[in-house]
Amino acid sequence: MTLPFFILFPLLGAVLLAFRRGAGAQGSGRFAMIWAAAALAWAGMLSTSAEVWSLPWIPDAGIELRFRMDGISFLFVVLTGLVTLIALAASSLSRKGDRAYFALILVLESALFGVFTARHFIPWFLCWEMTLIPAWLLIRLWGGAGASKAALRFFIMTLGGSAFMLVGFLALQLAVGTMDFDALGKLAAERVIAESLAKAFAFTGASGHTLLTLVALSVFLGLAVKLPVVPFHAWLPAAYAEAPTPVTMLLTGLLSKMGVYGLLRIFLPVFPEVLPSLAPLLSWLAVATVLLGAVAALAQTDLKRLLAYSSVNHLGYCALAVAAVAAVQTDRAAMSSAIAGTILQAFNHGIIASALFFGIGVLENRSRGQRGLNDFGGLRARTPVFCGLFGVAVFASLGLPGLSGFIGEFLIFNGTFALTPAAASVSVIGLLLTAVFLLRAIRKVFSGPLKPSLAKWADLSPAERGVFGVAILLIVVPGLWPQSLLHFANPGIVQLLDLLSPIP
């Protein structure tokens, strides 16, 4: 019963903030942080036993506002709470933003809660689109010099992708009479959607398989832009680089996860009929994403862009795993490993990327906005604590065991090597390149002779240490104890497997 209130809770905070005319930037920031902390605490107390809340909306079209909280949704919701809080703290610490800025972040949080819990296309799509506007404004109004162009590109590409997705789901509504994800999943498990499409669109003369393939592709397109999958990533580097750094955290930590979440919980269960024929395409797009992300990161001299491409690379592994599951729907052990890996990779990447961008924020604050690979050097001597914490985040991103980045990639490769060995093998090159550009980055920033311009730098303040330390804790604990996350994801993984490859 409490689910809708929970989803609307951050929005309420935004509304309250909107009425607090007199509040300055500091006060608004503090208010937003307290509010987000309360939302996170609430999220932590939510039941994960697949609790459903629904409200008929347009009953004769079968449209209802249906939300459900289960273990997988729970992980994404908690991630949203955590990353939002870290981003708010980073904003406050770097004296970024004003009342409107903090209100928009809270609006974004509400929309994300909705995306990660909605079980019917209409409310899901509503929330999906609702993320776009605050994100666009945050980049446009508080971003760097090229923000206006970057924000526009981000807006148009995402909107374009969404339009395709909407058309796809409308076609399903016409054919089978529902846009409810669970109902669609059941129909798909019985393998009857293609048939219904063929009947409903008999005038086209196309076969059900062709029609369903088109629908699946259009839905994939919408998700692929968000993830992003190459070649739909053109908006990303500029948007990530121009957005204020805390907003970049939200973009990479959360908005990209909408794509992963959609692939996992909507794309896979609704389209099993055509997945095998689409899988090769998806696989090679994923491989291209992994490799291009890594190669592009190798060529960057701007730390923020470097990390932006590194994110493309890391989320490419999620796409790789989804494509592998799509390709072979019989090997349950390998599929379960790939799916679990995808979920863990999504969660852990969200935290690790937040920590890394927090580090970039620290560099920017102290250098008045510099973030070039060659602008720094020898910082270890001046800021040992910062160096240590940032180093841990980089090692986690590299996939050092014991830190959280390792387990997701391990499970993904463990699954995909069995399912799509060729694509998995080529993607390994991505792992090698990641090591090159990340190790080079920390060497350039922290080793070598200290640049004279940095000689007066102070190490992290207690508040900065606190935020960074919490992020590192969230990297270390799931790294040593992955079961803490898997525990929540497992029931959902089994359900998904049952839909994809029913036990005979």
Added chain:
Amino acid sequence: MTPAWTIPSAFAGALLVLLLPARMAGLSRVIALASAILGAVAAGSSCLARLGAPDAPVWSLDRPWIPAFGIRFHLAADGLSLALILLTGIVAIAGVLFSWNVEKRPRAFFAFFLTIIGGVYGVFLSRDGFLLFVFYEIVILPKYMLIAIWGSTRKEYGAMKLTMYSIGASALILVGLATAFAASGGTSFDLAHLAAASYPPALQAWAFPVLFLGFAVLAGMWPFHTWAPTGHVAAPTAASMLLAGVVMKLGAYGALCVAMPLFPQGFDQWRPVIAALAVIGILHGALTALSQKDLKFVIGYSSVSHMGFILLGLAAATHWGLRGAMLQMISHGIIAGLLFGIAGRVVYERTHTRDLAALKDFDLWKTLPGAALGFTLATAASMGLPGFSGFVAEVSVVIGLWQAWPWLVLAVALGIILTGAFSLRALHKAFFPARNATDPAPRALPALSWPEVSAIALLILVSAAIGIYPKPWVLLIDDGLRSPLFQSILTKP
């Protein structure tokens, strides 16, 4: 003390060193030494306990870790593991002693050093494929840091090359393990479980070389060995000692205890190829060492050559062969540590050159007699002279090889002769140069410090002890080889 002490002693030492305040940085070497000794004593007393009660069940520690994928935190110590963790402990002590006067960021140095040691202990004790992989990966990044920060000669190139090879190799290992995991039903990563499953021959035919190669890269198998000489030369002394002494053994150990038992039929198919590559490695390494100008490169290539004996023993797949391979792992671990310690630390610190021609001017046997004596003994051990560990190991490998492919013994004999040639050449040029009466008198060099003397003495004594009385090591190794894991790969008892 059980083997359980080894891993935490190293990691706790690393953590403790990191937490030291800056003004007490000098204490870091003491902590590192204490932690290394604690690990070695735990390993040593476990070995003694095992020798005293060979029929007792092996020590093990088994806890659920990631139940969703049947991953367990499973450690166990049979004779093989015990012998190798003792080797690790000994090399760790010597490594700390040879690094006694590290002045650049000692805390970070010893923290990375001890992290590697902890990871190595972990690999040798793991009985779960995933856990083994985790420890294996833990070793990679500290290696990079040690070389990139404290190294010399093209350190960034050497560090990155080594890291790339290691990551590429671990990807192969991951492929092999994932294949075994999926093909055995996807319920468990336990190595015994994976080895007990039966895999179709077609799968074994490709999965074995993938998994084996993943480990063999780290063992320096020709032609995937090129990271080794550059990495060893670029690394600071303690890191070269660790790399050649124990990290390369991780590869050999993984090949023996993971790759071969998991896919025995695949192994049987590929044995001749492994043997051929091993022989090429022995000869190629020795010939290359013969033409090197840098003392550390000589030792680097000699490592490739010596590691060839290990691979050859494995390929022979007889009891003698496997035993010889294990003995060679231990023997080479000690001797490589000693050679790198003397060349990289004792000599280079004082002369600031490792060039064989330039060393002539120092007339080292007069100015640094202790080092000359140590290096002479180390060279003798490295050449496989009786009375040192190298002899016992190489003879065992040759007997094993004789049982499998008698003709190959000829090639190995050639390798042994070449080893003698390059070892004596380097010893002669570096320490006993031919000098004319007109040459300027050599500069006086500071005498050996007590940590250097004790590290050299420790390693020589261990090598000689194995050479003179190999029985305890052989008993430990035979104890491990009795495991059902190896029965499927042995061609002759």
